[in-house]
Amino acid sequence: MNKETKYFIADIDELIPYVNNARTHSEAQVNQIASSIKEFGFLNPVLITGDNTILAGHGRILAARKLGLKKIPCIKEEHLSESQKKAYIIADNKLALNAGWDMELLSIELSELEGMDFDIDLIGFTGEELSKIFDEGKEATEDKFDVEKELEKPKTSKLGDVWHIGKHTVICGDSTDGEVYSKLLEDKKVNLVCTDPPYMIDLDSASGKIKNDNLKDKEAYEFLLGAFTNFKDYMSKDASIYVFYATMKARIFYDAYEDAGFKVGAGLIWKKPRAPLMRTDWKFNMEPIIWGWRKDGKHIWYGDQKQKAVFEFDGLSNSKTEGFGHPSSKPVPLIAYLIKQCTQTNGLVLERIIPNIIQLNFFTHPLKSPYNKAFV
Template sequence: MRRKRLKRHKYKKLNVSSLIPYASNARTHTDEQINQIAASIKEFGITNPILIDQEGGIIAGHGRVLALNKLGIDKTPCIELVDLTEAQRKGYVLADNQLALNAGWDLDMLKIELEGLNDLEFDLDLLGFENDFIDNLLEPDQNEGLTDEDAVPDAPETATTQPGDIWILGNHRLMCGDSTDTGAVMALMDGQKADMVFTDPPYGVEYQSNKRTKTAKFDKLKNDDQILDITAVLKACSTGWMFIWTSWKVQNLWIDSLNEFGYPTNMVIWHKPGGGIGDLKKTFYSDYEIALVWHRGTELCGKRIGSVWTINKDGATTYQHPTQKPVALGVEAIDKTTKHDSTVLDLFGGSGSTLIACEKTSRICYMMEIDPIYCDVIIQRWEEYTGNKAELLQQLDEVSNG
């Protein structure tokens, strides 16, 4: 029995303008998809010739032709499919699109490939996947705690922690000290430099809401009547991304204070559903906070996201610190800018939310908190969340004296 010979198709390079779209093409192409194809062509070149009939009619490649026009590319490789019947031509127009859709993904293997590309700092946007799909696939397993991640113990009346104490909390370190003291922060860091800074300094606006002035639970935040100079500390003890939370009222003062790092790369807006309680001036309540962001060193991990993050705030009755933030806020920033076992510096520990975020995401937190009371809160919070016990390492004077 004689084998049927495969048809010999012709390779040509033709003007894009000479190619004729198929009038009955049932495949649709959004502007977003054309932009993705154009980006792919810019990155990889023209790797897939346009399939045409003998009159230059497009059989497969309508989206690529639209992308080539968008890029202003005049000529493209084509393959002329010869001796197709009318039925074969019409059938192949549909088959070329549908057969690829019938394939699936080995998600475990796909995750490995995406992680490898991510490590090589390849732009995952060029792959054509939906943002949510890649984010969900690459989202690392998080360490669940024994308590609610946002649960914060009541502040004790008297402190166990003393100024200068350094505590070991699993992989993390907490020091009771002044975050503007470079020597103290270097003792906290123990020779390490942070891959990321995520911190919430006193805003310099004497932060007090109306509700909080009615209870002794919230004393005036320490150092909130000034903009603290932390430039020297950040230069000495960190290298990567910086998130500095602040108020719109004093954002320019912080930008000026940190001018050695240049102008912020970004501003992240934390949108808090449910808003706030406003103030006695009967003006609009505030339903957002801002973080000034400086990009230093590494690129974003995974696919890019927007700069407005909608994350529920802690319930008003759970607040133990005037500027307390939900753990999910830290997790979002940490996951997008660092990898497992990266180091994160928080110079103003507050109630310890950054430390819990690091515990959840397998990062290592170095935390400074000036108030011994809140150091005790942070320690108890971590112990209850993990079921482990913190250990007092030594005091700063012991560290300094070797």
Template sequence: MAPSNITQRDPSQLKPWPGNARTHSKKQIKQIARSIETFGFTNPVLIDAEDNILAGHGRMVAAQSIGMRSVPCMLIEYMSDEQKRAYVIADNKLALNAGWDEEILAIELQALIDIPDLSFDIGVIGFEPSEIDILIDGQSPEDRSAPDEDDKLPPLDKGALVSRTGDLWICGDHRIYCGDSLNASTYEALMGEDRAQMVFTDPPYNVPVKGHVSGLGRTKHDEFAMASGEMSRAEFAWFLMSIFKHLNHYSSNGSIHFVCMDWRHMTEILVAGEEQYTELKNLIVWAKDNGGMGSFYRSRHELIFAFKNGTAPHINNFELGQSGRYRTNVWEYRGVNSAGPDRMEALALHPTVKPVTMIADTMRDCSARGGIILDAFGGSGSTLIAAEKTKRRAQLIEIDPIYVDRSIRRWQICAHDDAFHAETGQTFDEMAAQRQSSHHDAKSEDGLREVTS
């Protein structure tokens, strides 16, 4: 074996091996190019004396795609023609014969993800977000019929409200802001310069809770703070249009926005969506296992509109099932109106609570670990719990302090962690005790005034 030499060559002067059977998709060439940009050109192209490529065809094309004028090459002069012909095949095939210790791989992937302020996109290592999810979580789309432990809800606290309008709560990697999602200042306070990778939101359906939310009379709800049947069709379309405008501004170009709605208001959401979004990617039917309320056919489904913001490529982690995630636009998940020991607790927490498993699968479809998920109507916090479960970062807006409190308590039980107030630094429980004490003091003073008057 003769010594080999490292030399620099213009990639346009290199010649692909005439019998090279290895192919490279456009997607893979982009991956190689990103790797070169991140880590440098660490693996020289192998060439013979006539500048024929023996190994590194993909690297050469990737280098050209990012405008490199010179690439390191290793000159191989000792091989016979027969050896070169065999080596071109061997170099590709031998690498394919390797495997992975998936347990160690999952640990290494998680270690990379856990690095704060990682200086590069985790996707540069070549694994798709869905592959990383499956390797770390050990699962593809979950069992959609079985009860989800994460749908179990904390007991309702009947004490004084903790959250107030304008409060920003930090829940681990997540944030909840108590405010009006119609106001741009709310999004600015919540997100600042951050932009969401995906949106999942469940706006009020502009129907009164009374007569439209089942509970067999045992669970009573106040009406929603807005869009609870008081708006005309034109007003509701304007309401949705205003929300969508903010969601677009505070999410990345190419992001997918999943918006839940009932069949009664398809017209309004389509009008608003056509005005604000680039396209409607699909209409998803959430098929529950039992029917809800309704006289002319009991309604067993809800609709989820998948809109696209902008024209940049969107994240698609299922790709016709290529990565093990076979997904259609009919989603079968248990609803809270299904029989079960936690059914009434779920209805008590929020009248239109969505299953965590469904939202978590949606996040796995169109976002990556560490990506921001924006929800303009946080409700009972199911988006928050799904983000915690899938290692995304939820940023929620909720106008009603009752639901902000319930979401935080739910997250604290799920995450075994304490939420804290962004301004004061107090934990949620510390502020709850403080405001509960103030509430009791105020009641005592009121009682004393009544006695002495």
């Protein structure tokens, strides 16, 4: 019995689908296979019989047709009996399904691929599956770090200083200056940007005036455009971005955001249980957020399909003890929630334009975070 394997290139139109093939292929899965072939090449030949009937590779044939391929690599078998052929068609699909995963090693491999700026959509996992792989048993937990005691210690910094805090890096610099990002990140690309720039509404804080918060509209646009453009240059093609802003200056923020090369994915609302005390007619018990990604890329979603565009988290007071003197300090659970939807363990998150130390604390001491973070 001759069991020698014969490899050759076949005309796709000469191949005959097996009439009783029980394996189904959705349009989404065919698109995944097509993307895989486009990225890696046609590395898995189609198995056919002596009369060109397909034994294994029906999905690859559909994907090849979608890609417009006329010829594909094949293997021809000429030793199986009719009963063996029927059995092999089923076994080829079922045996692969019986395998499992070493989740720890899988998480490590996928994390390394994301760090290499590889499009992990090509691998075939859904966003929900990736979320389970990376977030199982890895929730942020409190530790015993004394924030107030640490803040009492003398601190000095100057432009250009780089601080290393565990896995995290902070640089004192101008967020509109590209050289600052080059020094901070070198040739690395980030998986997420979460930024809280000045709202341009001349807010007072318990610590005094906020720098660059009273710019005229044209100056504000140029300031934001410079920062947002740098954001895009150091984001991977599949990264997302969150931008906190004030509704009164929405047009300026959206214009700068889109002109910098970002696509608006959704307008999100952080709802607060209580409105802060402000001398306004309408009390703002919410803050809006722009969420999106690069226009020349696509984002990866790691959350499930139950997330709503309005979410509620407790706010912080405008005090030096709780809110660190900033009128719009962001609570740790809020930042953790946003980041979890768009990145995974060991992902690189960039916080540009840090308005207050709460965001810095989230990724340094008060919480043990599974994410790496860089700050400007």
